[in-house]
Amino acid sequence: MTVRLLFGAAVLVIFFAAPHFLAEFQLFQVCLIAATALVVLGIVVVTGIAGQISLAQAAFVGLGGYGPAILAARYGVPVWAGIMITAVVVGAVGYALGQLTLRVSGHYLALATMAFTAIVQLAFIHSDAVTGGAVGMQMPTLEISGKTFASGGTLYYVVLPVVGVLFLAVHNLIHSPVGRAFAAIRQSETAAAAMGIDVLAHKSAAFAASGFLGAIGGGLLGLLSTCLDPSQFGITQAVYYLAVAVVGGMQFPLGAIVGSAVFVLVPEFLQAFQTYLGLVFALLLLVFIVLRPNGLVSLASDLLRVVGGKQQRGAA
Amino acid sequence: MTSALLTIQNLTVRFGGLVALDDVSLDIAPRSIQAVIGPNGAGKSTLINVATGIYGATSGRVGFDGARIDGRAPHAISRLGIARTFQNTELFGEMSALENVMIGADRHMCGSYLSSAMHGPAYWRTEQAIRAEARRLLELVGLGNDTDVEAAALPFGKQRRLEIARALATRPRLLLLDEPAAGLRSAEIDELNSILLDLRANLGLTILVIDHVMALVMAISDHITVLNFGRKIAEGSPQEVRSSPEVIKAYLGEKAAHASHS
Numbered sequence: 001m002t003v004r005l006l007f008g009a010a011v012l013v014i015f016f017a018a019p020h021f022l023a024e025f026q027l028f029q030v031c032l033i034a035a036t037a038l039v040v041l042g043i044v045v046v047t048g049i050a051g052q053i054s055l056a057q058a059a060f061v062g063l064g065g066y067g068p069a070i071l072a073a074r075y076g077v078p079v080w081a082g083i084m085i086t087a088v089v090v091g092a093v094g095y096a097l098g099q100l101t102l103r104v105s106g107h108y109l110a111l112a113t114m115a116f117t118a119i120v121q122l123a124f125i126h127s128d129a130v131t132g133g134a135v136g137m138q139m140p141t142l143e144i145s146g147k148t149f150a151s152g153g154t155l156y157y158v159v160l161p162v163v164g165v166l167f168l169a170v171h172n173l174i175h176s177p178v179g180r181a182f183a184a185i186r187q188s189e190t191a192a193a194a195m196g197i198d199v200l201a202h203k204s205a206a207f208a209a210s211g212f213l214g215a216i217g218g219g220l221l222g223l224l225s226t227c228l229d230p231s232q233f234g235i236t237q238a239v240y241y242l243a244v245a246v247v248g249g250m251q252f253p254l255g256a257i258v259g260s261a262v263f264v265l266v267p268e269f270l271q272a273f274q275t276y277l278g279l280v281f282a283l284l285l286l287v288f289i290v291l292r293p294n295g296l297v298s299l300a301s302d303l304l305r306v307v308g309g310k311q312q313r314g315a316a
Numbered sequence: 317m318t319s320a321l322l323t324i325q326n327l328t329v330r331f332g333g334l335v336a337l338d339d340v341s342l343d344i345a346p347r348s349i350q351a352v353i354g355p356n357g358a359g360k361s362t363l364i365n366v367a368t369g370i371y372g373a374t375s376g377r378v379g380f381d382g383a384r385i386d387g388r389a390p391h392a393i394s395r396l397g398i399a400r401t402f403q404n405t406e407l408f409g410e411m412s413a414l415e416n417v418m419i420g421a422d423r424h425m426c427g428s429y430l431s432s433a434m435h436g437p438a439y440w441r442t443e444q445a446i447r448a449e450a451r452r453l454l455e456l457v458g459l460g461n462d463t464d465v466e467a468a469a470l471p472f473g474k475q476r477r478l479e480i481a482r483a484l485a486t487r488p489r490l491l492l493l494d495e496p497a498a499g500l501r502s503a504e505i506d507e508l509n510s511i512l513l514d515l516r517a518n519l520g521l522t523i524l525v526i527d528h529v530m531a532l533v534m535a536i537s538d539h540i541t542v543l544n545f546g547r548k549i550a551e552g553s554p555q556e557v558r559s560s561p562e563v564i565k566a567y568l569g570e571k572a573a574h575a576s577h578s
Binding site for chain 2: 172176180181183184190192195197198199
């Protein structure tokens with residue numbers, strides 16, 4: 001328990017100290033990493049833990065951005081409320097999408113979720129009157145009780161706590177009967193059902209969680225980028241999020257953070273190679289799939305095991 | 317037998333042109349240990365798969381404690397109190413032995429999603445209870461020292477016992493064991509026998525064993541049903557079944573059946 005308290009205290013100290021040491025742009029990047037990590041966390045839950053391949057994340061992110069923007073433009077709903085309302089609705093959409101798993105699984109599920117992303121993107125592009133069509137639309141500025149949050153320095157105090165709380169919740173969920181049921185379904189659906197686990201309900205719940213997390217992440221990303229461009233919510237982006245999860249470590253919430261950091265920071269170091277960025281990411285993905293299927297985080301845990309000595313586990 | 321715990325009435329299961337079970341009826345009395353035996357392809361596993369909701373019945377019915385259960389979803393049947401093991405073991409391979417059993421126990425203490433996400437005091441209490449229950453069950457099947465071992469890394473005999481512990485964690489009234497002795501050495505079979513007898517004595521469990529290894533079923537069964545090519549060919553006490561010419565014919569061939577009579 002004391003370890004937990006110390007860890008919590010350290011996190012709080014770092015959180016409040018960071019703005020004094022980092023430049024405005026760096027804070028913006030931290031926010032970008034956090035929001036991307038939240039999106040990828042959705043993939044960790046549905047694909048990494050529950051074992052259901054999903055390419056719907058880009059659509060969830062898009063809906064999470066357009067939802068509050070449209071609610072604000074048409075009905076004057078405050079952005080923070082719009083993000084929450086949208087996330088709940090998108091969670092429900094995710095649940096409905098999860099019901100698909102009754103009929104399709106594996107590669108077919110990947111294709112079905114990919115089709116979902118394609119349809120949602122087309123809807124963004126062709127509903128000109130509501131979404132601004134291919135040009136996209138402006139994301140309104142976040143205002144909470146008179147204070148505006150428009151820059152990296154101010155959004156930092158909104159984005160990080162939100163992401164932090166949701167990561168904590170998902171971490172707890174994974175280490176609970178619900179998370180165990182997800183993992184059981186990934187490893188053997190037949191056995192999971194024989195243990196009394198309602199497989200379809202749990203798969204749908206995992207999709208709902210990924211929708212909810214993706215939508216909140218999408219809302220935050222929208223606030224950071226200030227504009228919504230429908231080309232950012234297509235199949236390419238869905239694969240991008242999946243790649244982030246693979247590189248970071250699909251089965252661990254921490255993997256979402258590590259992967260997002262890599263994918264946000266690498267372009268900074270490769271300014272000169274901007275044109276070949278897609279290639280770099282593709283190579284990264286291939287290398288990890290072949291050499292490190294459990295991602296960067298598994299590298300760290302393997303190192304710990306080596307350092308920690310061999311007495312940990314006897315011969316099998 | 318009107319008070320039977322599990323009743324199978326005129327059950328027929330067809331897969332396309334193949335008749336896996338042909339008009340089989342069977343009653344399992346509470347607190348009994350019963351066996352269904354038969355050569356490969358006799359329809360034994362199909363029987364368990366229908367009783368646990370994995371396959372549907374073509375005709376006939378399966379009743380459990382007075383309620384009709386054929387056609388219900390596997391998880392619903394599990395929650396009614398029927399647990400099973402699998403012929404080729406279906407463990408959660410990446411999880412520890414303890415976690416495997418905890419999953420079985422979870423259904424009884426599962427809190428809401430909210431309490432799972434918050435990890436409040438209620439969560440910690442139930443988590444401790446689940447853990448303790450799982451540890452107790454692992455000790456019961458002789459895996460007390462293997463709690464932290466990954467299930468896939470356990471030797472085969474222990475995997476089988478882990479499946480039994482996991483099934484018990486769902487707190488069943490009826491335990492269905494699909495070839496629990498296959499691939500086990502005779503010492504391991506003796507151990508398994510004593511575990512099963514203990515379960516009935518201490519927990520009042522009803523057990524249906526499906527196997528073609530005679531050593532297990534003959535030693536512990538009260539009642540044996542013999543299937544061959546999807547039909548019931550004999551039924552009775554181990555002694556009766558052992559001396560039935562039909563059974564000897566099915567197992568050892570025509571010649572042996574004649575030899576045993578001379």
